[in-house]
Amino acid sequence: MAFVLVMAPLSRHLHDRPLFERLGHVPQPEVLKAVSADQAQAVGAAMVMKVMIYFGGLSDETMNRQKTPPDYPAMYRVISGAVKLDPYNMDAYYFAQAVLVWDVRKVDLANDLLDYGMKYRTWDWYLPFFAGFNNAYFLKDYVKAAEYYRSAGELSGSNLYKSLAGRYLQESGRTGLAIVYLSTLVKSEKNEAIRKSYEVRLKAYRVVQIIEQARDLFQVNHGRLPSTIDELIQERFLSAVPVDPYGGRFSLSPKGEVRTSSNFVFGRAKNDERKPE
Amino acid sequence: MINAIEITELMKTYRGKRMTRVEALQGISLKVCAGEVFGFLGPNGAGKSTTIKILMGLIRSTSGTASVSGLDVNRPESRRFIGYLPENPSFYDYLTAEEYLRFVGGCFGMPGSLLSRKTEEYLKLLDLWDARKRPIRGFSKGMVQRLGLAQTLLHDPDVYILDEPMSGLDPVGRALVKEIMLDLKRRGKCVFFSTHITADVEAVCDRLAVIVGGVIRKVQRVDEIMAQGVEAYRVHCTDDDQALRVEPAALRETLAKLEQGGRKVTLVEPIRAGLERFFLDVVKECAAEKPV
Amino acid sequence: MYVIALTTLRGYLRDKIAWSVLLVAILFCGVPFTASLSMRQVTELSLTLSLSLVSFVLLVLSVFFGGTSLWKDIERRYTFSVISLPISRSKYLLGKFFGTAAFLTLITLFLIPVALAAVYVASHINPPDRPVLWATVLICIGFDLMKYILLVACAFLFSTVSTSFFLPIFGAILTFFAGSMSQQVFDYIHSDAARALSPTTKLVATFVYYVIPNFSAFNLNLNAVYALPLSLQGVLLTASYFVAGVSLLLALACLLFNRREMN
Numbered sequence: 023m024a025f026v027l028v029m030a031p032l033s034r035h036l037h038d039r040p041l042f043e044r045l046g047h048v049p050q051p052e053v054l055k056a057v058s059a060d061q062a063q064a065v066g067a068a069m070v071m072k073v074m075i076y077f078g079g080l081s082d083e084t085m086n087r088q089k090t091p092p093d094y095p096a097m098y099r100v101i102s103g104a105v106k107l108d109p110y111n112m113d114a115y116y117f118a119q120a121v122l123v124w125d126v127r128k129v130d131l132a133n134d135l136l137d138y139g140m141k142y143r144t145w146d147w148y149l150p151f152f153a154g155f156n157n158a159y160f161l162k163d164y165v166k167a168a169e170y171y172r173s174a175g176e177l178s179g180s181n182l183y184k185s186l187a188g189r190y191l192q193e194s195g196r197t198g199l200a201i202v203y204l205s206t207l208v209k210s211e212k213n214e215a216i217r218k219s220y221e222v223r224l225k226a227y228r229v230v231q232i233i234e235q236a237r238d239l240f241q242v243n244h245g246r247l248p249s250t251i252d253e254l255i256q257e258r259f260l261s262a263v264p265v266d267p268y269g270g271r272f273s274l275s276p277k278g279e280v281r282t283s284s285n286f287v288f289g290r291a292k293n294d295e296r297k298p299e
Numbered sequence: 300m301i302n303a304i305e306i307t308e309l310m311k312t313y314r315g316k317r318m319t320r321v322e323a324l325q326g327i328s329l330k331v332c333a334g335e336v337f338g339f340l341g342p343n344g345a346g347k348s349t350t351i352k353i354l355m356g357l358i359r360s361t362s363g364t365a366s367v368s369g370l371d372v373n374r375p376e377s378r379r380f381i382g383y384l385p386e387n388p389s390f391y392d393y394l395t396a397e398e399y400l401r402f403v404g405g406c407f408g409m410p411g412s413l414l415s416r417k418t419e420e421y422l423k424l425l426d427l428w429d430a431r432k433r434p435i436r437g438f439s440k441g442m443v444q445r446l447g448l449a450q451t452l453l454h455d456p457d458v459y460i461l462d463e464p465m466s467g468l469d470p471v472g473r474a475l476v477k478e479i480m481l482d483l484k485r486r487g488k489c490v491f492f493s494t495h496i497t498a499d500v501e502a503v504c505d506r507l508a509v510i511v512g513g514v515i516r517k518v519q520r521v522d523e524i525m526a527q528g529v530e531a532y533r534v535h536c537t538d539d540d541q542a543l544r545v546e547p548a549a550l551r552e553t554l555a556k557l558e559q560g561g562r563k564v565t566l567v568e569p570i571r572a573g574l575e576r577f578f579l580d581v582v583k584e585c586a587a588e589k590p591v
Numbered sequence: 592m593y594v595i596a597l598t599t600l601r602g603y604l605r606d607k608i609a610w611s612v613l614l615v616a617i618l619f620c621g622v623p624f625t626a627s628l629s630m631r632q633v634t635e636l637s638l639t640l641s642l643s644l645v646s647f648v649l650l651v652l653s654v655f656f657g658g659t660s661l662w663k664d665i666e667r668r669y670t671f672s673v674i675s676l677p678i679s680r681s682k683y684l685l686g687k688f689f690g691t692a693a694f695l696t697l698i699t700l701f702l703i704p705v706a707l708a709a710v711y712v713a714s715h716i717n718p719p720d721r722p723v724l725w726a727t728v729l730i731c732i733g734f735d736l737m738k739y740i741l742l743v744a745c746a747f748l749f750s751t752v753s754t755s756f757f758l759p760i761f762g763a764i765l766t767f768f769a770g771s772m773s774q775q776v777f778d779y780i781h782s783d784a785a786r787a788l789s790p791t792t793k794l795v796a797t798f799v800y801y802v803i804p805n806f807s808a809f810n811l812n813l814n815a816v817y818a819l820p821l822s823l824q825g826v827l828l829t830a831s832y833f834v835a836g837v838s839l840l841l842a843l844a845c846l847l848f849n850r851r852e853m854n
């Protein structure tokens with residue numbers, strides 16, 4: 023009886039703990055590796071799993087209730103600890119790329135992780151593919167990006183990635199690049215939480231691409247850039263108000279870039295809306 | 300002729316924790332011949348088990364030598380010709396009685412058919428045949444003791460070293476052991492056994508040694524002790540429930556008288572102060588010496 | 592010696608604890624499910640988990656049985672009846688050791704098909720990028736077994752000088768962890784990062800490194816899990832190290848055991 027009485031508040035307490043607390047304290051990876059004896063891979067896998075479960079539970083929360091933001095630094099710490107224990111653990115790199123890059127824009131950290139992983143997973147084309155994308159899309163370092171894409175192409179034997187280097191490696195090709203990237207991943211993704219986040223993002227980029235195409239058409243017809251989305255709709259370049267799956271509102275920058283108040287992240291739109299404009 | 304067991308100036312000092320020393324054996328010497336049943340008599344803590352453990356190579360003597368069948372006891376081969384029964388034996392309790400004997404026979408390198416025959420023979424002899432398929436874990440103390448005896452007999456050794464073979468046995472078992480010992484003696488084997496019970500010695504032994512406090516006090520033939528010790532005779536006659544008590548000096552005279560009186564003597568029994576007295580006297584003597 | 596080994600093995604096989612450990616085999620059923628939580632390496636994770644389980648079972652058995660085998664014989668005074676048989680103590684000790692090693696081998700042979708089945712199922716649900724190198728997996732488990740046999744030899748060595756099970760069991764556990772991390776520590780003190788350490792510390796660490804068994808050499812998990820090529824030279828060297836190490840430990844154990852008094 024007492025057990026039942028205690029159980030409910032206890033589980034509520036555990037559930038409401040600050041997020042970093044739920045991820046827990048992770049000892050120094052060197053120490054952990056030494057102590058885990060011949061179970062380093064298993065411990066590494068357990069750490070990645072812990073982050074994934076944490077994130078999996080979180081995405082729903084964030085999407086539904088738009089609560090506290092996830093503790094990304096803690097996630098990064100655990101992941102980078104995990105690859106110290108098992109430098110071959112693909113889940114770790116994949117997760118870092120899938121979550122840390124997009125949501126926190128810690129592209130440099132992610133790239134460091136990827137470079138580290140490439141030293142070990144020498145056969146894996148995903149790692150240079152990710153690094154190429156990061157360099158091109160986020161850092162706009164097209165020379166480096168081309169190198170990574172070439173490497174990914176050679177490892178995978180697929181010409182698509184080699185040609186990516188030439189096709190999209192320029193400012194105007196960013197949306198296309200992201201769509202190729204995301205649809206490559208969404209196809210092979212089996213983790214529900216991550217695939218959902220890819221699908222949402224892909225959807226958003228498809229909308230962005232539609233707006234961009236409308237904008238380009240507008241420019242061809244009018245010889246100038248449209249100043250607002252509404253203008254595109256009025257001129258019938260767009261049929262309806264484009265919907266941002268992240269809940270934001272699209273807008274155009276003075277240079278014609280497509281922006282959204284959500285910034286492709288759940289929960290931001292609300293905050294932005296509260297801001298006096 | 301080689302002695303079955305030969306012990307010369309054997310000393311054993313146990314060194315315990317914190318520099319405690321127990322001088323369990325203080326230079327004992329002993330010779331036991333083949334075809335002899337030898338009783339090793341002593342009170343508790345006298346050093347009987349210590350001597351036997353040295354003979355079996357379980358512990359090392361501090362000084363002195365010991366050999367069995369002419370082989371130094373430190374050589375494993377010397378044990379090939381010994382049947383040993385430890386004090387309070389305990390055997391791999393997950394084995395059954397039969398498996399255990401097969402294991403022992405295997406260690407002695409006995410051929411399979413012989414081993415099967417002997418296993419059956421001795422399990423039956425020691426009344427364990429019905430329990431042969433049961434794990435030793437479920438055996439009573441007496442059953443374990445019997446199994447230990449079966450083990451000592453199994454490979455038909457020349458020398459039997461038994462540490463308190465009667466302990467834990469019921470009267471039937473004791474009688475059986477005595478019978479076995481006598482049978483071994485008839486077959487010219489050497490039996491060396493320790494005990495603190497004088498009655499055991501009296502029944503079967505040719506000779507005995509009394510050890511007290513790590514020193515051998517007496518080595519003597521049992522019949523000599525018995526002869527020395529006869530205090531009187533009890534004479535039974537026909538048609539008389541009352542036995543006569545007769546002084547040794549008057550025995551011949553009395554017997555002659557009875558015959559003349561036309562009565563038939565059915566039994567003449569010596570009344571002994573006996574071994575018990577002998578043993579107690581030796582121990583008492585030692586106790587008296589000690590304070591000096 | 593053969594008889595002793597066989598009897599020892601029989602004792603293990605009749606031990607309830609040994610069988611209850613095999614219940615762990617049921618855990619292997621969970622391996623494919625757990626592994627399917629992985630995003631990118633289901634097969635690899637199933638391999639990791641399977642190897643971990645095998646290794647864990649062997650660790651528990653080798654520490655427990657390696658540490659108590661000799662102690663139990665002495666404690667329950669089985670030694671009186673066995674050592675008084677015409678076998679030398681060395682043969683008795685070696686017999687017990689080989690019986691224990693044979694037991695671990697049997698358990699491994701039992702676990703291998705179970706573990707491989709778990710990996711096979713996982714790899715069928717989610718085919719890996721790189722095919723599983725089954726031979727490497729088998730070699731990896733084989734080296735795991737060698738590692739734990741070496742550990743048993745250590746436990747036996749401790750048993751010969753100890754009157755309780757405390758030293759053999761905890762000595763073995765300690766040796767296992769020290770031997771598993773010694774390489775890492777050794778690499779560390781010979782790296783630039785450790786320049787600040789005092790020379791004495793380094794010397795002591797280096798000494799310890801050479802004295803305790805190097806278990807990390809037997810760890811081929813990475814090769815098995817990620818289908819990395821094995822170095823033939825490394826495998827041969829480790830196998831020789833195993834033979835040399837076990838022989839040395841057993842020789843030492845026999846030497847000590849021969850001098851031991853059976854009270």
Ligand SMILES: Nc1ncnc2c1ncn2[C@@H]1O[C@H](COP(=O)(O)OP(=O)(O)O)[C@@H](O)[C@H]1O
Nearest residue numbers: 313321323342343344345346347348349350854
């Ligand atoms: N392991 C030992 N350590 C110290 N003293 C011992 C040890 N074993 C026996 N002793 C001592 O040696 C003496 C002889 O013991 P033991 O030979 O067992 O006597 P017993 O004649 O009853 O068989 C005893 O005083 C006993 O306390």
Ligand SMILES: [Mg+2]
Nearest residue numbers: 347348349386
């Ligand atoms: Mg005794």
